[in-house]
Amino acid sequence: MKADIAMADPGPTGRFGEYGGRYVPESLVPACAEVEAAFRGAWSDPAFRARLDSLLADYAGRPTPVTRAERLSNELGVDVLLKREDLTHTGSHKINNVLGQGLLTLAMGKSRMVAETGAGQHGVATATAAALFGLECVVYMGEVDTQRQALNVFRMKLLGAEVVPVTSGSRTLKDAVNEAMRDWVATVADTHYCLGSVMGPHPYPWMVREFQSVVGNEAREQCRAILGGADPDVVVACVGGGSNAAGTFAGFVGTDARLVGVEAAGGSAIGRGIPGVLHGMRSYLLQDEWGQILEAESISAGLDYPGIGPEHSWLADNGRAQYRSASDDEVLDALQLLARTEGIIPALEPAHALAWLVRAAKSGEVAAGSTVMMTLSGRGDKDAETVMGLLS
């Protein structure tokens, strides 16, 4: 095991090996520097940490439990523990990040948040935090996605946010990120850009990982209590941009556990991508031979991002974490398996992590009798209609 590899502070350059950095227009450099300085101050300020901890407990419902999945374990021949982010307020890990960035917005004396969203989960979470803190909120969403996810658009509006359909490019998530950044350039004096995953320019990949590390830190202690002081053999999480996986891995990187991130087969940046620059960061990206960014494709809108957070690219290259993928068909089977064996309907995203585990347990890639900690990043309500359509 590579015990020397840590998920540390990447320092002022925001580099994870050759990845990360801050590739933004001149006009956004001071804005990123301001966020970095505010976050560094807040993260070492006991009063900020105490306020965030109390919101995570009393508003978001933390700590979330770790559930031993007995019937699923019997089926797979491995011992499965589930970290239950599906039980948080708003139903996924995204609440951990937006409460942190919402408090940071207040700390910077700003009154407005902008965000990008794909399926709408990060938009709903940001609108939730904005309502809680009394902040103005504008969410950029590709026009195609506003049509596919009409219910989430309605939720954001109900929460008081303005939703702006983005009509440029492919009219999906990557274009929404571009528009949110454009807004931020023009409004930076009173606006914070609340980015939704461990991606984008420094300090976002590091800051969002730190806000999500509560998932892994809780899970490590909970697993030790369940396993009589031992750590799991394998820790697995799904990867879109990579925030729930980064938060999970942060808790276990110092143990001997094997770390596995699972991407959608149609959005597999580590498997099929090559390093390049997009949205302010250097990382593995899906691109053609001329450097044009390719559209990722997956049944789960939360995973169809053409890139991956830069720290994951670094963890893949240095071997501390491994990245695998799961196909849409495997994911649908895994979702139904968890529903039937445990009474838990997962979101399509974490069903990717389970789909890999099912395959790995069958093939022996994960040995019989191993203990496996899997982050269940969110609940399946948002996907019920999609799944109904695919299964009928």
Ligand SMILES: *Cc1c(COP(=O)(O)O)cnc(C)c1O
């Ligand atoms: C958004 C989302 C993801 C993907 O985002 P990451 O940053 O990779 O965690 C995964 N699961 C759920 C439930 C989501 O809503």
